[in-house]
Amino acid sequence: MARMNVNPTRMELKKLKARLKTAQRGHKLLKDKTDEMVRRFSAIIRQTKNLRDEVEEDVVKVLRQFSLARGFMSRKDIELAFSMPSVSVELECASVNVLNVEIPKLSLKETRGGSKYPYSFVDVTSEADFAVELAGKVMIKLLQLAELEKATAMLADEIEKSKRRVNALEYVMIPDIEETIRYISMKLDENERSGLTRLMKVKSMIEEKNV
């Protein structure tokens, strides 16, 4: 451990002691924060994985169904049929502060148009109806997954950062300060002792002269 470059005075000693106290308090707080984040993270990541399992399955289903529908129709017709959405979806984006991490919060407001499907039934096969219905159903899950996955990513980032801070405090900052405090108090003691011996020496010299 490296000793800090300071003058061995009482003033510095006092300052360092105050810094040590702050560092120890900060270390404790940060450690608590990290522990809590890790606890939340492990809960969230399991949830995310389960949701992802469901979503992946559903999305593949939707896309397969749609490609089946596409097979029955010409490319031009499909593009025409799907170019206008009938449902206008309103997405509300907000964020919540969890342990100083800004986690997104999404909510979906669906305002349905007149018909459930964005096209007239004349030009489109029933295969496409299924695909559209499935897609509508999967939306809520998709947004939940988006929210959760972002939360895991951000928490993971934050945990990494605060772990690094905790380690820096624990293994560098605090030992350094402690070592410097020890150095200064030794130096001060040494000065006191040498002053004392000098006094004793002078006193005995004076006594010798007087005799």
Add this chain to the structure above:
Amino acid sequence: MKGKMAIIGNGDSVLVFKSAGMDAFCAEEKESARHLLKDLAKEYQVIFLTDVLAKDMEDTLSEYAAKTYPIILTLPSMNGSNGYGYEQLKKQSERALGIDILFQEKNDN
């Protein structure tokens, strides 16, 4: 704050999500997908991206990782998942906890 959703896919199979209220875009290879994503990120809050494309543009995705919005979510494409989404989860678990708590149990069996 009001948000908008977009989906970027390889192939026009993502058109189906247009009916669910998203804006759909197609990109066949990673360069065009990258440009598209950069443009969309300014305007949309939630962007879905098929994992085939996501796999090749990890560096671009990581630029958005630290921000709350936009949220970029990878989805499997029509041919099924290529495991990119799970890979990311695994990576995050390793980063945060030091071990992978999700898939490790499976490998033991």
